[in-house]
Amino acid sequence: MVNIKNALNLYNYFDSVIITDDKGIIQYYVNMRTDIFDLKRDDIIGKSILEIHPYLTEDTSSIMRVLKDGKPIYDQIEYLTTEHGQKVTNIFSTLPIVHKGKIVGAIDLARCIEEHERQSITLAAKGSESTGLYSIDDIITRSQAMKAVKAKIMKVANTDSPVLIYGETGTGKELVAQALHTYSYRSGKKFIAQNCAAIPHTMLESILFGSVKGSYTGAANRRGLFEVADGGTLFLDEINSMDLNMQSKLLRVIEDKNVTRIGGTEPIPIDVRIITALNEPPLKCLENNTLREDLFFRISVVQIDIPPLRERVEDILYLTEYFISMYNQKMNKSVEGLSEQVRDIFLDYDWPGNVRELKNVIEGAFNIIGSRYIQLKDLPPYLVEGAHKNMAKVNTDDEDLSLYERVSRYEKQLIMKTLNSTSTLAEAAKKLKISKQALNYKLKKYRLK
Secondary structure (H helix, E strand, O other), X not given: OOOHHHHHHHOOOOOEEEEEEOOOEEEEEEEXXXXXXXXXXXXXXXXXXXXXXXXXXXXXXXXXXXXXXXXXXXXXXXXXXXXXXXXXXXXXXXEEEEXXXXXXXXXXXXXXXXXXXXXXXXXXXXXXXXXXXXXXXHOOOOOHHHHHHHHHHHHHOOOOOOEEXXXXXXXXXXXXXXXXXXXOOOOOOOEEEEEHHHOOHHHHHHHHHEEOOOOOOOOOOEEOHHHHOOOOEEEEEOHHHOOHHHHHHHHHHHHHOEEXXXXXXXXXXXXXXXXXXXXXXXXXXXXXXXXXXXXXXXXXXXXXXXOOHHHOOHHHHHHHHHHHHHHHHHHOOOOOEEOHHHHXXXXXXXXXXXXXXXXXXXXXXXXXXXXXXXXXXXXXXXXXXXXXXXXXXHHHHHOOXXXXXXXHXXXXXXXXXXXXXXXXXXXXXXXXXXXXXHHHHHHHHOOOO
């Protein structure tokens, strides 16, 4: 039998320890952080780990996974929200307890990471395979729509279900894919990304599935991306650019969970989380016959839609501040913000290139800026010319508008600017001198929420 006290002495720097039997029933529990977690020992002893944490499943619970396959899990990062709404970052390890060659239980050891050590520990815990990848904290936003995206990432990251990400060019599809990976139990394994549109159709099969020497001219024994990503995550961007025949082969690999190299005969088992992305609406891809319906149903078990920047105007200036701060550090400058003219242009512009375009515009301005504030002369000509044309069009359109329509247009613009200059709805309502309820009504009226 395992000596509990000796085990605890070995791991005395952990904040909590859970020991279960081979069915996941909790036999021992100690909690050193009662200031964060209110779980009492008497309330959980004898209960299943899945009963204590109902949001977990046999696939997402580290204890249940260890009991099933006997493989220890070391130094994983998990992000939790307590019953009081407090955000907590834990680092944990889960190990099988083996007696006479049989798994008789599991021990889970966790330590709460303080804010000042979070960044360094996160990088160390991810391991070399994930170093440098984006995390969920890299999704910079103030908009409710993007906060909902982040919440969805946290809910589905620790499952193995395929995820389909839809978003226009520049919205951050790979950022979301990487966040799904780094937030998951696969974060210590490889994240492999491949843009399907960047590879000729004739080469894509060998790149994904691998090849056997002599199977075609110049072929060598080579692993495909599915094998390279084994245990981790494979992200396939612009999957609708893949020809339909190749999509059929991809579907088979996903269904069978094994891959056969070109020229090979032996199927190779794979354990890969599949994430795919489209830059066109899924239904449009199906209508245009650029995406097989059966493949769509398989890869869209979970679908995450990233809203374009023009639909989350509260993020425009917020992201601008972030990029200005970033480039101040990178380029050793002291830019303080935007001029009023540039601010108005940024808020009125549609940003067809989304966040990527905004970032590039800021970077371009930093290369030529000669003052503390980004001016019109620091912007690319297409942006300034487009703004002038848009303003002329608005003025022309105004001539045909009723008084009510003109007032509504002005009110919407004023609300947008106020939201971008304040941190909360309460603060915005106070600045506009209306109630928070009235502001909420107007946000819905103008589809700003």
